Amino acid sequence: MLIKNLRYIVTMDSQRRVIRDGAIFIEGNRILDVGRNGGLSRKYSREEIIDGSGMVAIPGLIQAHTHSPMTLMRGYADDLPLMDWLQKKIWPLEAKLKPNDIYYGSLLANLEMISFGVTTFSDMYPHPEEILKAVRKSGLRAVISPAIFEEVDKNSNVKNAKKFLRNESDKIKIALGPHSPYACTKEELLEVRDISEETGAIVHIHASETQEEVRQIKEKYGMRPIEFLDSIGLLTERTLLAHSVWVSDKEINLIHKRGAKVAHCPISNTKLASGIAPIEKLKGVVSLGSDGPSSNNNLDIFEEIKAVALLHKVHNLNPTLISAQQALEMATINGARALGLEEEIGSIETGKRADVVLVDFRKPHLTPLYNPVSHLVYACNGEDVDTVVVDGKILMRHRKFSLDSKGIMKKVERIKEDLLRRVN
Amino acid sequence: MLIKNLRYIVTMDSQRRVIRDGAIFIEGNRILDVGRNGGLSRKYSREEIIDGSGMVAIPGLIQAHTHSPMTLMRGYADDLPLMDWLQKKIWPLEAKLKPNDIYYGSLLANLEMISFGVTTFSDMYPHPEEILKAVRKSGLRAVISPAIFEEVDKNSNVKNAKKFLRNESDKIKIALGPHSPYACTKEELLEVRDISEETGAIVHIHASETQEEVRQIKEKYGMRPIEFLDSIGLLTERTLLAHSVWVSDKEINLIHKRGAKVAHCPISNTKLASGIAPIEKLKGVVSLGSDGPSSNNNLDIFEEIKAVALLHKVHNLNPTLISAQQALEMATINGARALGLEEEIGSIETGKRADVVLVDFRKPHLTPLYNPVSHLVYACNGEDVDTVVVDGKILMRHRKFSLDSKGIMKKVERIKEDLLRRVN
Numbered sequence: 001m002l003i004k005n006l007r008y009i010v011t012m013d014s015q016r017r018v019i020r021d022g023a024i025f026i027e028g029n030r031i032l033d034v035g036r037n038g039g040l041s042r043k044y045s046r047e048e049i050i051d052g053s054g055m056v057a058i059p060g061l062i063q064a065h066t067h068s069p070m071t072l073m074r075g076y077a078d079d080l081p082l083m084d085w086l087q088k089k090i091w092p093l094e095a096k097l098k099p100n101d102i103y104y105g106s107l108l109a110n111l112e113m114i115s116f117g118v119t120t121f122s123d124m125y126p127h128p129e130e131i132l133k134a135v136r137k138s139g140l141r142a143v144i145s146p147a148i149f150e151e152v153d154k155n156s157n158v159k160n161a162k163k164f165l166r167n168e169s170d171k172i173k174i175a176l177g178p179h180s181p182y183a184c185t186k187e188e189l190l191e192v193r194d195i196s197e198e199t200g201a202i203v204h205i206h207a208s209e210t211q212e213e214v215r216q217i218k219e220k221y222g223m224r225p226i227e228f229l230d231s232i233g234l235l236t237e238r239t240l241l242a243h244s245v246w247v248s249d250k251e252i253n254l255i256h257k258r259g260a261k262v263a264h265c266p267i268s269n270t271k272l273a274s275g276i277a278p279i280e281k282l283k284g285v286v287s288l289g290s291d292g293p294s295s296n297n298n299l300d301i302f303e304e305i306k307a308v309a310l311l312h313k314v315h316n317l318n319p320t321l322i323s324a325q326q327a328l329e330m331a332t333i334n335g336a337r338a339l340g341l342e343e344e345i346g347s348i349e350t351g352k353r354a355d356v357v358l359v360d361f362r363k364p365h366l367t368p369l370y371n372p373v374s375h376l377v378y379a380c381n382g383e384d385v386d387t388v389v390v391d392g393k394i395l396m397r398h399r400k401f402s403l404d405s406k407g408i409m410k411k412v413e414r415i416k417e418d419l420l421r422r423v424n
Numbered sequence: 425m426l427i428k429n430l431r432y433i434v435t436m437d438s439q440r441r442v443i444r445d446g447a448i449f450i451e452g453n454r455i456l457d458v459g460r461n462g463g464l465s466r467k468y469s470r471e472e473i474i475d476g477s478g479m480v481a482i483p484g485l486i487q488a489h490t491h492s493p494m495t496l497m498r499g500y501a502d503d504l505p506l507m508d509w510l511q512k513k514i515w516p517l518e519a520k521l522k523p524n525d526i527y528y529g530s531l532l533a534n535l536e537m538i539s540f541g542v543t544t545f546s547d548m549y550p551h552p553e554e555i556l557k558a559v560r561k562s563g564l565r566a567v568i569s570p571a572i573f574e575e576v577d578k579n580s581n582v583k584n585a586k587k588f589l590r591n592e593s594d595k596i597k598i599a600l601g602p603h604s605p606y607a608c609t610k611e612e613l614l615e616v617r618d619i620s621e622e623t624g625a626i627v628h629i630h631a632s633e634t635q636e637e638v639r640q641i642k643e644k645y646g647m648r649p650i651e652f653l654d655s656i657g658l659l660t661e662r663t664l665l666a667h668s669v670w671v672s673d674k675e676i677n678l679i680h681k682r683g684a685k686v687a688h689c690p691i692s693n694t695k696l697a698s699g700i701a702p703i704e705k706l707k708g709v710v711s712l713g714s715d716g717p718s719s720n721n722n723l724d725i726f727e728e729i730k731a732v733a734l735l736h737k738v739h740n741l742n743p744t745l746i747s748a749q750q751a752l753e754m755a756t757i758n759g760a761r762a763l764g765l766e767e768e769i770g771s772i773e774t775g776k777r778a779d780v781v782l783v784d785f786r787k788p789h790l791t792p793l794y795n796p797v798s799h800l801v802y803a804c805n806g807e808d809v810d811t812v813v814v815d816g817k818i819l820m821r822h823r824k825f826s827l828d829s830k831g832i833m834k835k836v837e838r839i840k841e842d843l844l845r846r847v848n
Contacts (some may be wrong), residue, residue, distance in 0.1 A: 313698065323502075381724070
C-alpha cells in the first residue's frame, strides 16, 4: 500500500524530520519505506494507492491513560466538588454497569479515538475482558490494564489480573493496573511488583493526582505517594504514573532516576481542579492521556496536545515552555516509550508498525501553512483527521469508519436510558 | 423558513430554556416562533424546510475580540518570548501587508468563523475598509473597530476612525478602536471619549493584557490601566475591554460600577503567557474572543468556551467555578451585551435576528447525551457545526460554504508565499 501525494510527513523520527511532498510505503503491518513522493511513486507504481493530496501524515497518536467505558457517564454531571461528583453521581451510576455495558462503552470510546487519530490507547478498568473484546472488534492497538483494588471491587484482584496477562497478543499488550497508592493495600502493591518483575508487565497506576491524596498517603506511610512507590520497589522503568500533579522535586528526581514514565492528563486535571503538574521539569518522560471521558468530556488527544502546550506557559508566565514540537512528542514517541512500544510505534520510520494518520489540511483554520507542527498543535482539532491506518489496516477513510458507528451510538444511547432507569 | 426535527434548542433566553424536539420558524431576518416540533410543523407546514434531525440549535456564537487579517501570520512563529515574537516575527511581516492582503486575510477569517459557528465578530485592525469589504462579502454580522494609534500607523488616526463611522449599516456596526492605554496618546483617548459620547459608538480597547503594561501605565500616569481609563471618562457602559488579565479588585469594582464589558481571550492569554484573568470575579460582564489567529492559532470559539470553563477551575483549585452554563453565556448572550446588541442577537427568541447555528450531535464523542449544554462546552469542537444561518441567510449547510472556500484558501496561500519573499 502506497500513501502518496502527501503535503508533508511529520515523521517524529530521531531527527524529527519533516518531509515535504512525501509518500509512505506499507507492506502488511509494517512501514517499509518513507521518502519523497516522486521517488516512491516510481518505485512502487504497481501498489494499491491511497491518495494523500492536501494531507499531512503523522504517526498514530497515543492515548496513554484512559478509562474507555466511562463514555457511558460522559456529561452526566459536571462542575461539582470532586467528592460530590464521585460519590453522588459517578459511582452510583458505575455501580449499575453490567459487563455488556462496559463492552459497548469501550467500543464507543474505540470509535471516538479512531475518529480523532488515536491508534494506541492505554486503558485501566474493571472487566478487562470486555475491553479486550472491544479492542479486538475495533482493530486499535492497546495496552489493557485490569484494575486492581480488591477492597473496592472483589473481582478486581491481583490473581485475576495475573491470569489476564495470558491474553497478550501481537497487537494487544496486557499491563497491571493497581489503581493507586490509596485504593490498593500495600500487600496488593507488593504482589504487583513481584509479578511485574517476573513477567516484565508494565505497572499502570494513578499517583499524586490531588493534594488530598498526598495528605492521605503521608499520613498512612509517612511519605509522599511516589516516594512510597519507590520505597517498595514499584518505581521502575516499567512504571506508568497517571497524573503526577503534586510531585516534589525529590520525586521528580526519583522518576528520572528510575526511568519511570508519566501519563499527563491536562484537561482532566483542570476540569476536576486537581492542579497543574510540573511538566516543564518532567518533559522527556511525559506522555498524554484524556483520562476517563466523564472528566474531560472527550477523548480528543489534539485537545490534550494544545492544552499541554498552553497550560504550562501561562502557569509559569513563560511563553517558551513546552514548544509545539515537545507537545507533539508527548502524544507520539513519548507515548510509545511510556507503553514500552518505542521500537514498534510512535514515529513514521522504516521497520515500524504501520500506524499512520492523515490529517486534512485543506481547511480555513489550517491556512496558510508555514509550519505543519505548529498547525498540528495550535490550530488542528481531532476532526481534521481524515484517514486512520492501524497495523496496516484502514480503520477510517474520509471520516467513514470500518466499524458500524451508527449501530454503536444507538446501542449506547439505549444503555444510557436503561442506566438512568436503574439508578433512579 | 422552518428548521424542524431539532433534537434540542438551547435558547439562552432569560430562563435559559432548553427545548427538546424543537423547531424554529424564521421569516426574513427574524425569528418568529420557537417551540416544540409537533406544533410548529403543523403551523408552518407550507414553509421551506431545513431538516435539523440529530442537531442541537444554539444562538450564533459571538467572537468579541479578534484581529481577523492576522490569519496571514497563523503559525508563522510560536513559543517565543513576547517581545521577540512581536519585534522579530509578527511586526516585520505585518509591515509588508498590502490592503488587498488584509482583505483576503480577513475573508479567510470570516470563512473560518462561519465554519465554527460564529455569526458575529468584533474586529480591531488598521485598514478597516478592507475588513468591511470582507464582511460584506461573507454575510457575517460584525462590529468593526478601526484601529487608532497614530504614532504607530499614521492612517490609523482619530479623524479617519470618526469618518469611518458613516459605514454603519443594519448588519455592520462601527466602533472606535483605540489600541490601548500604552499605544495611544492621552489626547487620542480624550478625542475618542468625546466621539463616543456624541455618537454612542462602542469603544473597543486592549487593557491590562500584561504585567509589563500595568507597570508602564503606572509609571506614566501613576495609576493602573483601567483606573486610568476611568479617570479620563473612558470607562462606560460602551467600553469593551479586551483581555483585562491584570486587574485589581478596585478595577473590577470600577468595571462593574460603570457597566463596562470584558472580552476575555483565554487561549491567547495562555499561549502568550500573559496571565489568567480573574474571570470568577468578573463573570457577568465577560464575553469571549480568540484574539488574532497568530496567538491562538485558530478562531474556534468552542475552544475558548471549554478553556474558560477549565482554566479558572484549576487556577483557583475549585471545580465548581465557571459552570458549563456560564461559559456558554459568555459566547452568546454576554457577547451580544458586550457589543450593545443584546436586543438583536445572543439568544434564540421570538423577535430576535435569525442568527442560528445547528450542531450535529450524531458523533461518537457526543454520545450518549445526558445534557446538551455539557456537551456543547466540554465535548464539542467547532467542526461539529453543521449549518450556520445569519440574518436569515444560510452561510453554511452540511459544512458546505456559500463562499468560494477553495478560491479563498488558494489566494491566501499565494499571499503567504509572496509575504515571505517580501520579508526576506
